[in-house]
Amino acid sequence: MASRTPDVDVIIDIIPALSHDQLLELRTEYKRHCKVQGRGINVAKHIKLKTTGNFGKIAYVTALGRYESEGYWANYWYQSNSARRELLIEALMGRQNFEMREIKDAFRDKRYSDSLVRCMDKELKADKFRKAILMALEGERQEESDAWPTEYRNRDVDTLYKALKAREGGESAMLGVVVMRSDAHLREVLRTYERKYEGNFARDALRKSNNLVGELVAHILNGVINRPARDAMLLHHALMDLIEPPTPDHPHSSKTATAASSSSATKHERQQRFELLISRLVRLHWDRMHLGRVKREYEEKYGRVVEEDVEEATKGDFREFCMMLCQTGR
Structure with a gap:
């Protein structure tokens, strides 16, 4: 990349194929x-x-590595005025404690003295959502290896039921269980809830x-479920949002200013959809075994092959980089 115009083929060949540890080694040598x-x-x-463009963004985020890239997405939404809170939720929620420590250690933002906790505390408005994010950032979730007694599970089941039945509130109690318990514990809680109360907690909670x-x-x-x-x-x-984008409500506005504003908004929304694809694809590629399972699930559920849909949704150097991320063999 020393020349004025970088050789994108070299970037495409090398960066997506590296594991997180290999990438950290490359970064050390490159800086030297x-x-x-x-x-x-x-x-x-x-x-x-x-x-530049989407190619520049996906190459940059991948080069950040497995954990610094999550910190990037966690505070990206407010820097870009993005309404896509999915970027934040998917970057931080359901993480094991060691992952949360790595994400916090790798976070870089001088305005917040490289503290992701300080960043989220300042940038998120004071509500239950912020409370849940800060709770997760504590990195004190039940470890997967910690098997708690049956009475703990039963207490959590009853707590969730009461939280759903409460006329007002209940969300804090619900978050205390869902955010802070291990996947294995939550699986048992969901099964017990279904047996005891004959309901689907995940569906009822969203309602x-x-x-x-x-x-x-x-x-x-x-x-937790799958x-x-x-x-x-x-x-x-x-x-699908890129292949079959939602149509605007008023495609034939008579006012030029309104049409221009609508076009600008549509362009911004489309860019946000690219950002969701970039974040999800980069995140998946770090764990090739999991990516393989995701690709099989994708084909079974949707009757389509991931690579074919990626090819249809993208173009140019960006497409080539995405296709390399989809490779499950090293």
């Missing part, structure tokens, strides 16, 4: 050998300086909290 104004430069930062809290709870519980199916659904949504 590549100087800008006499100082070593981070390969991710160099990619950002030299490339009660048809808001950001509901979305957050649904994301965690869908992952993570490959959840991630296949998220990938499918992102791709």
Whole structure:
């Protein structure tokens, strides 16, 4: 990338194929050998300086590595005036404690002294959603190896039932269970809830909290129930939104200003859909075994092949990079 125009083929061949650890090794060596104004430069930062558009963004985010990229998405939505809170939810929720520690350690934003907790505390408005994000950032979720006694499970089942039946509130108690318990524990809670109360808690929770809290709870519980199916659904949504974008409500406005405003909004919405695809595809590619399961689930559920839909939804160098991320063999 020392030349004025970077060789995108080299970026496409190398960056998507590396594991997280290999990428960290590359970053160390790159900084040692590549100087800008006499100082070593981070390969991710160099990619950002030299490339543009969706290709530039996906190459940059991948070069950040498995954990720094999640911190990027966690605070990206407010920097870009994005209404896509999915970027934040998917980056942080349902994480194991070691992952949360890595994400917090890798976070970089000088305005918040490189503290993701401080960033979220300042940028999110004071509500239950912020409370859930900050709770998750504590990194004190029940470990998957911690098997709690049956009475703990039964208490959580009753807590969730009471939270759903409460006329007002109940969301804080619900979040205390869903955000802070392990996947294995939550699976037992959901099964017991279904036996005892003859209901589907995940569905009932979304009905009660048809808001950001509901979305957050649904994301965690869908992952608990079947993570490959959840991630296949998220990938499918992102791709279909690009292949078959929603039509504007008023495509034939008579006012030029309104039409221009509508066009600008549509362009912004389309860019947000690309960002969802980038975040989901990059996240999946770090775990090739999980990606393989997601691809099989995708084909079984939707009767389509991921690579074919990626090819249809994207173009140019961006498409080539996306296709490389889809490879499950190293």
